[in-house]
Amino acid sequence: MSRHLDLHARRLQARGEAFYTIGSAGHEGSAAVARALRTSDPAFLHYRDAAFFIERSRQMPGQTPLWDLLLSFTASADDPISGGRHKVLGSRDLNIPPQTSTIASHLPKAMGAAHALGLWRRLGGQGEWPTDSVVLCSFGDASFNHSTAQGALNAVGWSAYQGAPMPLVMLCEDNGIGISTPTPKGWIAASMAARPGFHYLSCDGLDLLDTWRAACEAARIARTMKQPVFLHMRCVRLYGHAGSDAQQAYLSPQRIKADEARDPLLVSAGLLRRLGVMECDEIATLYHAVSERVAGLAEEAIARPKLATAQQVMSSIVPPVRPGRAMPWQGEVESTPGTMAKLLNQALQRLMATHSHLVMAGEDIGRKGGVYGVTQRLQARFGPHRVIDTLLDEQSILGLGIGLAQSGALPVLEIQFLAYLHNAEDQLRGEAATLSFFSNGQYTNPMVIRIAGLGYQKGFGGHFHNDNAIAVLRDIPGLLVACPSNAADAVGLMQEAVRLADEEQRVVVMLEPIALYHTRDLLEEGDQAWSFADPGPDFRLPPGELGQWGDGLELAIITYGNGVMLSRRALAALGDEAAGVRLIDLRWLTAIDHDSVHHAVANCRRVLVVDECRRSGSLSEEVITALVERGVASHRLQRYTAEDSFIALGRASTATLPCVEGIVARVREALVAQSSMS
Incomplete structure (x- = not known):
């Protein structure tokens, strides 16, 4: 069945009726792995695993x-897993979450899903899968070398080495070649046979x-011992990498002929004959019968409806809503005004108390309480299984969160600095934000990612700790990004972010300005004007809701994050000159309600947009464009942004960023220009 799907996909592609022909020919041995596992065991599959499916x-x-x-091959809207959005192997009924192009990007979340099985036992609840399940993830020998795979293997071994439960089978399907590049003979075995934390098993695929x-033994070890197994399955790749790949260009005729002689269908036919199960004529009859069946079904499949409009394609980007799982808050709310770091800590304590399935993870968030103290005392109160100190690998942190979320937990992750996200951002773009899209809303991984970032940080500096590049977050469909400018808003945004994840199954980033974590004063030392009372557990700021100071008619300043404080200081410096100015705080940096x-x-x-991010690819470009599209004349609009530069160290760290003096100058310029026109 798997083989004839491969063959017919190529025929359909030649007719313009199939669109993705990376096949499974030569990897059919994965069927035996499927036979060794339970249907309730979650399986994150390599794209060559149709036989497993x-x-x-x-x-x-x-x-x-x-x-x-x-x-799926014909991109029909009736495809039960992706609704025609991609050719994927996936099924809700079969506990196979879909993977798009599995160049190892699914390994970190498989690690997270395996960790979640042990976590649910600690939490005393039931997640997406039975707690005695085994997680399977499969991948090729070429993607084994990808940094994502190596990071996941390290995280799995690191966890298992310390005794953490990790019921995971990592199936490496080794066909000896990655597109046209050979895998060195013996490389996989030499790399994994003695790797700490793993059981290594091999088999002839x-x-x-x-x-x-071998698969039965792997499942036994993972299920009973709760330890990871690396199952090395040797196989062969037939028909090239994909339908468009002419392997004759890089493989000799002798090599192609030798590979074809190792065809697992031929080997299996010989096995059936030796065991007296089937004879040659019976095998041939079966082979041709399946071919005819596939051909007949294919003609029906190509006639099924296709996605035709942008609305149809995009309908699954935003996941479906589900009932919330929060309990009511029973405690008191501290009334003493505090900083953003303090109020965030109080909000997180409430959220963990009211959401028993909420799990936090990140570097140094437990015993240390985070670099900036935002997570202090949480681990002591809720335990190390709910406030997890991770290894130093952002990719693994995000993968852990995705796996936890797919298992039914509600993860709140911390990325220590915005610049640290960039080497792991594909876990957001290629995995977290796409899952609902490619599963037609059947699978989701709701989560909140807290990221400390932006500029103006004193006593530190350099572009790895002061980073004002947020374009990578803003261009991911479906991802929500919030950015507070003060402590009270931070509480409202955090509580709304958790609600969005819990009830609306969204992936939400909370971008927290480092420079504002411990800021108490606005204009002078001791004025406490940037300390705020905790607004309590019911205060939430939904996407699109704006903040506003003042109601002047001469000039509106639109800004966010640090820009709000800088603008407030600039307006104070202007005194009576600023009487005609109002200040708008965006709060949400995606899903902006431009009509509002x-x-x-x-x-x-006039309108001035103050944007602390770089001039190119910045938020101000979107805001200005949206205002022009709504009829605001261009001469009324101005923006003041950071330069297209990395951030330097020391006293020069703010030289490329908007400053109070710069805002003052631009406000005066705008007011003078308006006065002269009047």
Whole structure:
């Protein structure tokens, strides 16, 4: 069945009816792995694992794997997993979350899913999968070398080495070549046979019985000992990397012929004959019958509806809403005004108390309480299984969170500095934010990611600790990004972020300005004007809700984060000159309600956008464009941004950023220009 799907996909591609032809030919031994596992065991599959998918389908009544996969091949809107958005192997019924292009990017979340099984036992609840499950993730020998794979392998070994439960089978399907680049002979075994924390098993993927025995042993170890297994399955790749790959360009005829002689269908046919199960004519009859069946179903599949409009394509970017799982808050709310760091800490304590499934993870967030003290005392109160000190690897932190979320937990992750996100951002773009899209809303990984960032940090500096590049977050469809300018708003945004994740299954980033964590004063030392009372557990600021100071008609300043404080100081410096100025705080840096922004500034004669991020690829570009699209004349608009530069160290750290003096100058310029026009 798997083989004829591969063959017919190429025929359909030649007719313009199929669009993604990375096949499974040569990897059919994965069917034996499926046979060794339970259908309730979550499986994060390599794109060459159609045989695994089909064999698992055979173990559950009512499944139609050939039909389902052909709908996926032909990008039909009836495809039961992705709704025609991609050719993926996935099924909610079969506990196979879909993976898009598995160049190892799914390994970190498989690690997170395996960790979650032990976590649910500690929490005393039931997650997405039974707590005695085994997680399977499969990948190729070429993607084994990807930094994502190596990071995941390290995180798995690091955890298991310390005794953390990790019921995970990592299936490496070794066909000896990555597109055209050979894998050095013996490389996989030499790398993994003695790797700390792992059990290493190998099998011949051409021999179904050998593979089944090894897979049974791998499942036994992972399930009973709660330890990770690296299952090395040797196999062969047939027909090239994909339908468009002419392997004759880089493989000799002798090599191609030798690979074809190792075809697992031929080996399996010989096995059936030796054991007296089937004879040659019976095998041939079966082979041709399946071919005819696939061809007939394919003609039906290509006639099924396709996605046709942008609305249809985008309908699954935002996940479906589900009931919230929070309990009411029973405690008191501290009334003493405090800093952003303090109020965030209080809000997180409430959220952990009212959301028993909420789990925090990040570097140094436990015993240390975070670099800036935001998570102090949380681990002592809620335990190390709910406030997890992770290894120093942002990719693994995000992968852990995705796996936890897919298992039913509500993760709140911390990335220590914004610049540290960039080497791991594909876990957000390629995994977290796309899962609902590629599963037609059937799978989600709701989570909150707290990121300390932006500039103006004193006593530190340099572009790895002061980073004002947020474009990578703003261009991910479906991702929400909040940025508070003060302590009270930080509480409202954090509580709304957790609600969005819990009830609306969203992926939310909370971008927390480092320079404002411990700021108490606004204009002079001791004025305590930037200390705020905790607004309490019911205070939330939903996406699109703006903040506003003043109601002047001469000039509106639109800003966010540090820009709010800088603008408040500039207006104070201007004194009576600023009487005609109003200040708008965006609060949310994605999903901006531009109609509300326009309404907030439409009756002002001029608009100044103060943007602490770089001039190119910055938020101000979107804001200005949206105002122009709503009829605001360009001569009324101005922006003041950071330079297109990295941030320097020491006294020069703010030289490229907006400053109070710069805002003062631009406000005066705008007011003078308006006065002269009047």
